[in-house]
Amino acid sequence: MLVDPESGRPRAVGAAVLAAGEDLEAELQQEQIETCTRPCHSLEELGAQVRAARAAAAAAAHDVGVALAPLATSPLPVEPTVSPKLRYAEMCRRFGLTAAEQLTCGCHVHVAIDSPDEGVEVLDRIRPWLAPLLAISANSPFWNGEDSGYCSYRAQVWQRWPSAGPYAPFGSAAAYRELVDTALATETVLDEGMIYLEARLSRQHPTVEIRVADVCREPDEAVLVAGLVRALVQTAADAAKRGSAPDPVRTEVLRLAEWRASRWGLDADLLDPRTWQPVPAAKALDAFVEHVTPVLEDSGDLPLVRELIDDLAQRGTGARRQREVLGRTGDLSAVVRDALHRAP
Numbered sequence: 001m002l003v004d005p006e007s008g009r010p011r012a013v014g015a016a017v018l019a020a021g022e023d024l025e026a027e028l029q030q031e032q033i034e035t036c037t038r039p040c041h042s043l044e045e046l047g048a049q050v051r052a053a054r055a056a057a058a059a060a061a062h063d064v065g066v067a068l069a070p071l072a073t074s075p076l077p078v079e080p081t082v083s084p085k086l087r088y089a090e091m092c093r094r095f096g097l098t099a100a101e102q103l104t105c106g107c108h109v110h111v112a113i114d115s116p117d118e119g120v121e122v123l124d125r126i127r128p129w130l131a132p133l134l135a136i137s138a139n140s141p142f143w144n145g146e147d148s149g150y151c152s153y154r155a156q157v158w159q160r161w162p163s164a165g166p167y168a169p170f171g172s173a174a175a176y177r178e179l180v181d182t183a184l185a186t187e188t189v190l191d192e193g194m195i196y197l198e199a200r201l202s203r204q205h206p207t208v209e210i211r212v213a214d215v216c217r218e219p220d221e222a223v224l225v226a227g228l229v230r231a232l233v234q235t236a237a238d239a240a241k242r243g244s245a246p247d248p249v250r251t252e253v254l255r256l257a258e259w260r261a262s263r264w265g266l267d268a269d270l271l272d273p274r275t276w277q278p279v280p281a282a283k284a285l286d287a288f289v290e291h292v293t294p295v296l297e298d299s300g301d302l303p304l305v306r307e308l309i310d311d312l313a314q315r316g317t318g319a320r321r322q323r324e325v326l327g328r329t330g331d332l333s334a335v336v337r338d339a340l341h342r343a344p
Helices: 014-020 043-063 086-095 116-137 153-158 173-185 219-241 251-264 281-299 302-315 318-329 332-339
Strands: 106-112 199-201 207-214
Touching: 014 043, 043 219, 043 302, 106 219, 116 173, 116 199, 116 207, 116 219, 116 251, 116 281, 153 207, 153 251, 207 219, 219 281, 219 302, 281 302, 318 332
Parallel strands: none
Antiparallel strands: 106 207, 199 207
8 A cells, every 4th residue: 555654544646656666566546556576486585575575665655755554455544546547447437336446455476387287276276275365464454444344354345356256176277268268258357367266377477376365464474475375386286296186165165264264364263174164263274284284394484484373373463463553542544654664
């Protein structure tokens, strides 16, 4: 979010921040900006890049009199301003308030694949494990100046898009392509970029793209999400090579799991992807780590992932932190100021 550093209110200055910085991208609304990292081989490298990208974006924002707030929704009321692109204008015309109110910030993780066939094998096998990633990243409890009751209200807002959410197994790259072509032929979505599944094949890179997480308040949370995602993708690819079938869990059950993650984050029970029964959030995360432990051990990431999970358990999610600040100050502006990017 691009916000006034004092009032905390979002400011529609995305175009000016883009002109002032490098390696930044426009988003749907002028009150937000997209940062990115280059391909990384280690979580330590990724952490350094996340921090550097945020620092560069914050410097560009400072040059135009605003600050950078890693929040997935605005705690304060806002009427978003659509960025000046024909595609965005058409999205607003076609989708009405869904597009006009869509001021949300997510965290997307790309992991390299060898082929679209391998990518679809991965997509089919990671489905049960996406909801815990949302719970870890939950960082959007407020909407239009009110506590939404959710830890990730961004996830609820995002579900308004007709092409968003969990998905059924595809079975093959050809079947995936058939779904995309059918969706485009309905003339409901504008283009392939609007295939807003929680995970998809990237249009631009030889990767799978996991899109379920909120933008993370802390850089370490983004590193944790990325570390778990990379291990999850490799675990799925390895399972496919062994001939292990994907979990046939229904999409409706995945929606229930995601709703719980959106509602309570790590503050209440999640669904265990092995049994689909409620378990304490800590137990669900233990199951996740156990599921990907062989890959984490091979990459050397297991100690860091466990350390980051322990830190998150001590600190709490971004949503918890936002509510704690509001409880202490009674001031939503203070919630935003508390989250502003600060150089390490």
